[in-house]
Amino acid sequence: MTYPIVETFHSIQGEGFWVGTNAFFLRLGGCDVHCPWCDQKETWPTEHHLQYKSSDLAEKVALATPALVIITGGEPLLHNLYPLTQALKEKGLRVHLETSGAHPFSGNFDWVTFSPKPFKMPDQSVYVQADELKIIIATAEDLDWAEQISQKVTSNTLKYLQPEWNNPNSIKIILEYVLRHPQWRISLQTHKFLGIQ
Template sequence: MLLILLQLDDKAKGKVSKLRYKINELFETIQGEGSFTGQPSIFLRLQGCPVGCSWCDTKHTWEINETLLIPSTDMLAKRKEDDRWANVSVDEILEIFNAQGFQAKHIVITGGEPCMVDLRPLCNALEAKGFSCQVETSGTFEILVSESCWVTVSPKVNMKGGYEILTSAMQRANEIKHPVATEQHVDDLKALLVKHSIEDTPVYLQPISQKDRATKLAIDTCIENNWRLSVQVHKYIGIE
């Protein structure tokens, strides 16, 4: 019986080692948003997103064009944003961490829309090596992550792609981070919280831009509702 279990375990490991994730960027920086603001982090930016946010600052991750597939070495060598991506296995991701000499132990899996794919094998492998995981998602796809993964849902309402916010995503969230520029964005969030029965999850408002009007709206609304402010610190201090 022990031999059979070991063989099954080896097969499972083999399947995980063959899994590949479409990665646009992989870099070490400081998390600039939400609960982990200031936390040294390794960002895994996945390729692919059909949601279509008009203000998205990573539109180069939207399309999965097979002609733009590149080796992971070329992906790591990129010095500016573009829509090329690499197909990287879980084992290769861990090898890259070592080769790059990354020191951070917090992993931010973002995109694109990372929850288009099953992230459980990736999260489990990273956590087994002592990393903590955080996923940033629009809440429009089922969230398949490890139990201990921190989930940041940034709900995208009435976007071009036509996707609905899922109750399962909202209720899985460890924090809700909502971009705002107008009162309508605030009203949309309040309606979402009621619709999906969200009461105790921390809510962060994030100005869509660094303009005074959006920032003032976010500050005033946070005070009024006892929410929290997220100001994209990385943009203010000029890092990726």
């Protein structure tokens, strides 16, 4: 099994519950959600990226000895993630997923970050898999969407609101909302503040 790879890099997880953790990223090509503010538009086509075998990817990640490996995109669930997660698990790695949930769930993960977007509704199979729910907030209207989605995840799912990077007013919107709705937490893109990948 091969996967289209946009890039691989070793950094820290910048967002959500695992912020600051030593992490190796596998960014898979292909996304059909097409968020207008997407900062990874080069990932959208599937066919423009080199294909790598799951065993070779697992070998590369294991050599970096990260605390965890994050499969991201693009939208990783466009691909069958069972062979890739299997290969990573065989190396003894902790495996995380970041997904919009726009396609049926696949793979064996230790942690799932579910970040649905209103531009393509999530598949029903993804809601129960979410360890954390992360909703990007650009305007106050997005808070209604966040509440609708949060009704469908489990009671154990951590709930985060994250400001859209190019919309500074979103930080104020989220702060005021979280102070009135303590079931939500704030997630910041700390890697962008640090100026790292």
